[in-house]
Amino acid sequence: MAKLLVADFLKNSWSCVKTIVKELVSFKERENGSKKRNVNLFYFKNERRNDVTVEGWHFFLRTSVEYSNPQLTIEEVQGLIAARLLEACGNHFHTCGLHEPDDKDVNAICERLKKPAEGLIFPFLLNTDDIEPDRYSMSPLKESIVKSGQSAFPAANVTTRGLEIDQKFAQKYVGSLICQKEIELIDYCLKTCGDSYIDMADAVKYTQLEHFSEAFGIDLRLPAMRLPLAIMKKETADGLLHHVIREVHKDYEAVERVYGCIGRSMKSRTTLLTIPHSPKGFGSKRAAKGKIYFAGTKLKNVKVDYETTPLYPNAIDPKDVSVAVADDHFTIEGEKLVSYNFNETPSSPQFFLYILASPENAALWHGIGAFGASQLVKSYVTVRLACSRDSLIKDLKEKYGLAMEIPLQFNLVPEFMWAHPVHHNIDASIGCVENLVEVAKRGMKIEALPASSFIRV
Template sequence: MPLTILDQESPKDILHALIQESHRDYEAIERVYRCMGRSMKKKKTLLTVPHSEKGYASKRAARGKISFDNKKLKSVKVTYRTTPLYPNAIDPQDISVAQAEDQFIVDGETLRNYEYNTCPSSPQFILYSLHSPEDAVIWHGIGAFGASQLVKSYTTTRVSCAKKLVFKDLQEKHRITPKIPLQFNLLPKNMWAHPIHDNIDASIGCVDNLQDLAAMGMRIALLPTQKYVRELTKR
């Protein structure tokens, strides 16, 4: 999360501008939703998740509701609820949760003229990733451990920028390069896994013989861009 960058930016800099532009009006939000494969029917996906004054900031614990006044963004309702985190592969009974209970409303004007110091929030990955300059990406076991939908959101947003379907006014002003990096996938069947528990997120310190693990090697495969681009026409 680029929260340190947001904290140090001025409201005229790139990450602030992406949040401001994505909340400009109904059409702007709809375009980003389309890149994410989301429907505007329920309007529950927050493009940036405002933090609670009680200290809560977990995206997994946050629920949202976007409201409009005609085509103008009226407000965003944010609800934080205690929610389970990722499952424990070794002990499914040992459940981790994010403790969070709060509800508040952020005015639409606050997001259209966004300032992190006034309204701290965590933007969605596809927004802040546009400021990332990589020439290649290695994803983590897409199709088994990683979410294909995230790759589609990332790729579709980049393609949409290249076609100037989203954030076109920001590309020249902030020198956004809407290139589509080469994308590779660590093949799930060749990923390192704990020799006893068979989970891929084990600490390296709990593996007795790292040489045996390293000897297994890893394999990556190219992810074709067109396979991970969503249909951009209106639903």
């Protein structure tokens, strides 16, 4: 299948290969002689975590999988394959020069894909660890997640104690969202991976990735990093994300500048820039409602209300909506954010802020324009642009060594996204697909998203 996918990718996504190869030239010129921090990643093997350090001189390409479903979905696998194709093709043509691809190139790229990434481009997974454990009504653990009181917890704080397979879910969705082998694998990892929900989810996904790497002839076991909570728990008060939270809350003008980047009005001030966790453990961004209050130009406090909130349905049954069950109400004094310390005030910063801690030089989105929110990309790009102009958050380059160029933006073209051959849903698990060749024949088409089209003015 690798040869089929490479040939199709070079035909339908050649413009993206040229884009990234040309960017590598500029990247090497910009980074020449500069020392960049190494990047700490991890992977799972035999249900155990292994840490790995990647040298900072690489050109990092981001893709992702979700903690809201332990099983690998078709969408996630397509994103992984697309990232490896872009990396392998980019590294190949960066080495031998851009030219019209031929069979020798296809064969050489296939050889690259059999092994972990080698070369300037390094693909990695960035996994959001503050997401709800069943955000999209796809988890076979959904009933026990709610019963255990953890449906509105950040995934990073969810424990596997008391979690078990939801038999009603399994019976209803076997073949469309999940397969029996995956149910058995999840049940096994629940019993062998300790108390951490996200460790269990990673163990499941990496076990599946090992199997499907062989099936596709492509090593899909990309190392990962978790954001934002894993980083914030380890940071000192001088850490990057602590600094970001302090800077965006320091006064009225600071909040106003961020609101301008994300298209929000200061009249309502109901978009919290970081969502304080409840003393009861709640941290769902969907379940949290709040408002920012000022005393003159000084941040006075932030009011937070956690309420039971519907989340999202899966693609098979639009009436089967997951839920974040929560009930708590409290106020955080402004000084707690102006002089932020995660240990004292645990919180989940918004994506457009915490993504600044990602080493990415390029990002691969999944179906922006149909399945993904273009508004999120606009906030991401506009915040990056403001930071590059030093008009939003100070000292990012000087103090933390961040390169503030806007990363390249790539996107799985929605019309070419893989789906279940029968049910046509992209959230089906990869184990539901009996004939992988049938899915692979849909091809692999990605597009470059011009950053200029996503800048808010």
